[in-house]
Amino acid sequence: MNTLTTINELAFAPGLQQDTVEDTTSDHALLEATRSGDQDAFAELVSRYRNQITSYIYRMTNDYDGAVDLAQETFVRVYRARDRYQRSYAFSTYIYRIATNLAISELRKRKRRKLVSLTGFFQPTDGGEPKELNPPDGRPLQDAELVDTERRNAVQRAIGTLPEKYRAPLILRDVDGRSYDEIAAILETSEGTVKSRISRARGFLREKMRAYL
Amino acid sequence: MKDTRCEPVRRELEELTLNEAFSDSTSEHLSSCAECREFQRQQMKLRQIVSSLGTVNAPADFDFRLRARLAADSQRPSFRYWSFAVKGLATVAVLVVFGVGVVVVWQRGHEQAPIAKTQPPQTPAGPKQPERHQTIPAPAPEVTPTIAINNEPKRKADRSFVVRPKRSLTAVVDLSSERANIISNTMPALNTGTIFPIDASLQSLRVSLDDGRGNARTISFPTVSFGSQRVLTNANQFAPKGVW
Numbered sequence: 001m002n003t004l005t006t007i008n009e010l011a012f013a014p015g016l017q018q019d020t021v022e023d024t025t026s027d028h029a030l031l032e033a034t035r036s037g038d039q040d041a042f043a044e045l046v047s048r049y050r051n052q053i054t055s056y057i058y059r060m061t062n063d064y065d066g067a068v069d070l071a072q073e074t075f076v077r078v079y080r081a082r083d084r085y086q087r088s089y090a091f092s093t094y095i096y097r098i099a100t101n102l103a104i105s106e107l108r109k110r111k112r113r114k115l116v117s118l119t120g121f122f123q124p125t126d127g128g129e130p131k132e133l134n135p136p137d138g139r140p141l142q143d144a145e146l147v148d149t150e151r152r153n154a155v156q157r158a159i160g161t162l163p164e165k166y167r168a169p170l171i172l173r174d175v176d177g178r179s180y181d182e183i184a185a186i187l188e189t190s191e192g193t194v195k196s197r198i199s200r201a202r203g204f205l206r207e208k209m210r211a212y213l
Numbered sequence: 214m215k216d217t218r219c220e221p222v223r224r225e226l227e228e229l230t231l232n233e234a235f236s237d238s239t240s241e242h243l244s245s246c247a248e249c250r251e252f253q254r255q256q257m258k259l260r261q262i263v264s265s266l267g268t269v270n271a272p273a274d275f276d277f278r279l280r281a282r283l284a285a286d287s288q289r290p291s292f293r294y295w296s297f298a299v300k301g302l303a304t305v306a307v308l309v310v311f312g313v314g315v316v317v318v319w320q321r322g323h324e325q326a327p328i329a330k331t332q333p334p335q336t337p338a339g340p341k342q343p344e345r346h347q348t349i350p351a352p353a354p355e356v357t358p359t360i361a362i363n364n365e366p367k368r369k370a371d372r373s374f375v376v377r378p379k380r381s382l383t384a385v386v387d388l389s390s391e392r393a394n395i396i397s398n399t400m401p402a403l404n405t406g407t408i409f410p411i412d413a414s415l416q417s418l419r420v421s422l423d424d425g426r427g428n429a430r431t432i433s434f435p436t437v438s439f440g441s442q443r444v445l446t447n448a449n450q451f452a453p454k455g456v457w
Contacts, residue, residue: 046275046276046279050271050275050276051268051269051270052268053271054269055267055268055270059269067269068271068272068275071275072278072282075279076279076282079283080286148265151262152262152265152266155262155263155266156266159263174260175264175266175267177264180228195228198227199227202227202259202260205259205263206255206259209262212258212262213255
């Protein structure tokens with residue numbers, strides 16, 4: 001049984017990805033093993049979900065560094081609550097629920113802080129339209145990939161303007177490809193509500209992305 | 214004009230995944246409804262763009278940082294213990310503050326009770342609280358407003374009522390109303406057991422002063438209102454000159 005108690009052990013811990021942990025081991029079994037003190041099992045869980053959780057939180061908050069920090073906090077909470085975990089629902093539902101709550105808390109904190117948009121500094125005094133921070137590129141776009149990149153950036157920004165209750169179901173459905181019942185379990189709401197919110201979110205996006213559609 | 218079949222068709226288009234096929238009725242409706250076709254086109258385009266966002270990978274040192282965080286977390290006291298300790302301390306602090314407050318209130322209550330029963334000290338200080346004593350001490354700072362005014366040594370009219378400490382004087386105040394209590398002049402000057410009624414200022418006031426040598430003066434005032442200088446001036450007419 002490996003138990004990490006000091007940071008010094010990090011330098012001498014065996015490479016976790018090299019351990020013979022079968023990929024077919026269910027998430028529940030890994031968490032059970034973690035509860036027994038198996039740190040390798042927990043590391044396997046982390047490797048399975050770290051990208052998904054980081055990506056999900058990034059889509060929610062539009063802040064990569066913050067998303068990494070919150071993703072780590074998600075796994076810390078999973079580890080702390082390992083003794084209380086119940087198998088009544090899927091582990092993915094459980095971990096996504098924690099990640100969703102952390103992301104929403106972060107969004108609410110930002111609202112309270114009322115971050116000032118940098119575009120406000122470029123607001124002309126004659127009352128005209130505020131200018132974007134990035135100066136427009138006058139060269140004609142020749143590469144389709146650039147167009148796609150710009151479109152993805154635009155949709156990411158547009159998602160960032162959605163109300164938080166519409167943002168989460170849209171990302172879970174259209175980005176992560178989850179089913180309605182799974183989304184309903186993560187968000188602790190009904191399927192009907194999930195469908196309604198996704199429909200509203202897409203309506204908002206259609207208006208904002210009209211130039212790209 | 215929007216067809217009534219548009220709404221269920223659009224609902225189906227919303228709920229389907231990108232690669233899922235339409236139902237026959239939806240296909241049939243789309244072939245005849247331009248608005249729904251445009252809706253379906255925009256819907257598909259939008260969902261393709263959104264799904265192209267893909268997954269953002271965690272940084273390479275994610276595992277390392279997470280383990281460091283878990284190691285640091287395990288060295289701190291557990292959240293439950295800390296939470297319990299904080300709650301316990303908060304409860305104890307509240308109980309201590311409550312107990313101190315009760316003790317302070319109890320002590321103040323005991324201090325004020327004996328003061329209310331005793332005569333105020335014999336100092337020629339200005340009037341304090343307008344407590345309505347029936348006997349005028351010599352001098353009496355804690356008296357009714359009417360009496361208190363009379364006790365101000367600077368007022369010309371008050372000479373009648375200023376009692377000099379070296380004489381043992383008693384004073385009797387008679388409020389000519391059924392509420393007024395008449396105290397006999399045998400009562401000691403320090404007796405302050407009776408309080409004037411609240412509306413004493415509306416009643417006429419009679420003050421009898423006896424200097425112990427057989428000289429007694431009784432002075433009667435008409436109804437005294439607050440700040441009535443003329444009444445006090447008139448009152449001096451009854452005082453024999455040279456006595457005080």
